[in-house]
Amino acid sequence: MNENNGFIVINKKILKWExxxxxxxxxxxxxxxxxxxxxxxxxxxxxxxxxxxxxxxxHLVQQTKLTLQQVRTSLTRLISTNEITKKTTNKYTVITINxxxxxxxxxxxxxxxxxxxxxxxxxxxxxxxxxxxITNKQYTSTTILEYVEENFGRTLSPVECEEILSWNxxxxxxxxxxxxxxxxxxxxxxxxxxxxxxxxxxxxxVQQAQERERxxxxxxxxxxxxxVPDWLDKNFSKQEATIEEQQEIKELLSKxx
Numbered sequence: 044m045n046e047n048n049g050f051i052v053i054n055k056k057i058l059k060w061e062x063x064x065x066x067x068x069x070x071x072x073x074x075x076x077x078x079x080x081x082x083x084x085x086x087x088x089x090x091x092x093x094x095x096x097x098x099x100x101x102h103l104v105q106q107t108k109l110t111l112q113q114v115r116t117s118l119t120r121l122i123s124t125n126e127i128t129k130k131t132t133n134k135y136t137v138i139t140i141n142x143x144x145x146x147x148x149x150x151x152x153x154x155x156x157x158x159x160x161x162x163x164x165x166x167x168x169x170x171x172x173x174x175x176x177i178t179n180k181q182y183t184s185t186t187i188l189e190y191v192e193e194n195f196g197r198t199l200s201p202v203e204c205e206e207i208l209s210w211n212x213x214x215x216x217x218x219x220x221x222x223x224x225x226x227x228x229x230x231x232x233x234x235x236x237x238x239x240x241x242x243x244x245x246x247x248x249v250q251q252a253q254e255r256e257r258x259x260x261x262x263x264x265x266x267x268x269x270x271v272p273d274w275l276d277k278n279f280s281k282q283e284a285t286i287e288e289q290q291e292i293k294e295l296l297s298k299x300x
Contacts, residue, residue, distance in 0.1 A: 052146065062124070062126075072127075094140045094144065096138045191220055219238055
């Protein structure tokens with residue numbers, strides 16, 4: 044009559060339960076929670092309510108691996124603190140978990156409250172916590188961290204992870220990562236400088252980034268700039284040869300006449 048699938052809820056308040064240090068009693072109580080009906084059912088013409096279980100001392104011994112005396116003692120303790128009630132016949136025992144609904148109930152209000160708390164907590168997740176998740180390999184698919192690690196070809200350090208988590212995960216950022224790798228600049232600091240330049244120059248798209256690089260490469264390709272030789276004086280002015288220089292020139296030319 045008991046299903047093997049499904050689950051039960053264990054509240055952390057159990058840590059303060061008076062029987063928590065009693066291993067046998069805790070084990071038996073958890074077992075009863077597991078075998079109890081989660082909805083009203085019929086069994087051999089008998090209605091078994093939600094939170095009740097049909098069992099016997101023999102079955103409890105077999106299922107929990109406790110001794111008969113340990114089972115008896117733990118049942119007595121659970122009854123004494125009103126955790127359960129027990130009704131025994133010559134064929135079976137009906138165990139009722141008195142606060143089953145309190146232990147196992149969900150309602151929409153609780154779920155809404157839990158959802159709101161989870162959303163608030165998610166917004167307040169710190170970088171440190173994210174880094175811990177990274178260290179433990181608790182990645183989600185296609186994250187920017189995975190993308191960088193894949194392109195770098197190595198495991199990221201916590202410091203690198205912290206820096207990467209400050210970036211916006213978008214097409215432009217991933218383009219910058221690719222460009223850095225193509226230039227063999229396997230460095231998050233280098234990529235951060237690229238992203239800072241994009242922001243400073245109001246580069247918003249991959250197309251704008253490509254145009255920026257094209258202009259930079261054109262400028263860089265102009266290696267030779269026309270310069271005036273040092274020996275050339277633009278203020279150089281013509282000067283007439285002296286009489287002696289003119290005589291020397293005439294003598295030289297006369298030798299070739």
